[in-house]
Amino acid sequence: MTPRAVFWDMDGTLTDSEPLHDAALVSAMRSVGLTPPSDLHARVLGQTAACVYAMMRDEFGLDMPFDRWIALKYDYYLSHVDGLKPRPGALEIFRELKARGVAQAVVSNSDRLIVDANLRAVSLSYAGMKTVSRNDVREGKPHPEPFLRAAWLVGVDPADAVAIDDSVTGASAGLAAGMKTVFWPERSGMKGPDGALVADSAEQLRAMLGL
Numbered sequence: 001m002t003p004r005a006v007f008w009d010m011d012g013t014l015t016d017s018e019p020l021h022d023a024a025l026v027s028a029m030r031s032v033g034l035t036p037p038s039d040l041h042a043r044v045l046g047q048t049a050a051c052v053y054a055m056m057r058d059e060f061g062l063d064m065p066f067d068r069w070i071a072l073k074y075d076y077y078l079s080h081v082d083g084l085k086p087r088p089g090a091l092e093i094f095r096e097l098k099a100r101g102v103a104q105a106v107v108s109n110s111d112r113l114i115v116d117a118n119l120r121a122v123s124l125s126y127a128g129m130k131t132v133s134r135n136d137v138r139e140g141k142p143h144p145e146p147f148l149r150a151a152w153l154v155g156v157d158p159a160d161a162v163a164i165d166d167s168v169t170g171a172s173a174g175l176a177a178g179m180k181t182v183f184w185p186e187r188s189g190m191k192g193p194d195g196a197l198v199a200d201s202a203e204q205l206r207a208m209l210g211l
Contacts, residue, residue: 002210003180005103005161007150008094011110012166012186015118016087018045020080025052028072034060046167048109048140049073074113084121089202091124096211103154105130107147107163109140109170130154141170144177151177162209171196182208 012018018041025044026036034056037043044052049070056062062069097104108115112133119125130153137145151158163174163181172193174181183192188200199205 002097002100002102003160003162005105005151005154005156006097006209007105007107007147007161007163007174007179008090009163009165009167009170010106010108010115010118012045012087013164013170013184014087014090014094014106014124015122016085017118018166018186020077020084023080024073024077027076028069029056029060031072032062032064032069034062046109046141046165046169048134049111050134051140070111074111077114078117081117081121084118086122086124089205091122093202093206093209093211094124097209103130103156105132105150105154107132107141107150107170109134109146111135141165141167141173142176144173147174147177147179151179164205168193 008014011021022041025040029036053066053069094104106115106119110133112135115131115133130150132146132149134140137149139145147163148158151161158178161179163177163179164184165171165174166184166186171181171183175193175195181196182199182205183196184199184205192198197208199208
């Protein structure tokens with residue numbers, strides 16, 4: 001059965017933006033003389049900018065105010081965002097759900113600046129669209145607040161909604177919000193948090209949404 005509401009993570013779920021985030025972070029690190037570790041992607045996947053900054057400061061010795069640091073990353077990111085592509089299959093599912101009248105929202109751990117830039121880049125901005133950025137909540141994922149805010153915005157009980165996320169951090173937030181949660185990882189075979197369904201393809205995700 002198709003759910004009453006579907007809440008989508010953005011980076012890596014709706015948009016294929018994780019490689020651009022990685023490139024922007026590597027550029028920022030190198031610009032201040034830091035060496036990116038080989039496991040950088042796995043360590044920052046799904047994390048907020050503030051969490052990544054804390055890691056840079058505590059583990060890599062970054063000595064720079066947050067505002068200057070994030071400007072380095074975002075300057076790179078925004079100068080390359082025009083080439084961003086949607087995740088294969090994601091926008092087709094989003095638009096089919098929209099056509100069926102299913103309430104939807106984008107729920108991201110990224111800042112508002114990045115959320116809006118990404119959605120414009122993949123032509124997914126329309127009147128009345130509901131989005132939740134890290135700037136809209138007190139606590140980011142894995143806290144349930146972002147997904148609970150999305151449920152409030154569209155007026156549905158969290159138990160009647162599905163959360164979709166490509167990171168364990170995000171899927172954990174969906175579960176904590178009391179939602180049916182689909183972990184749609186970047187690579188098939190990845191293990192999600194206990195309690196989450198795992199979709200290894202867009203076709204599996206469609207079936208889980210009753211399409």
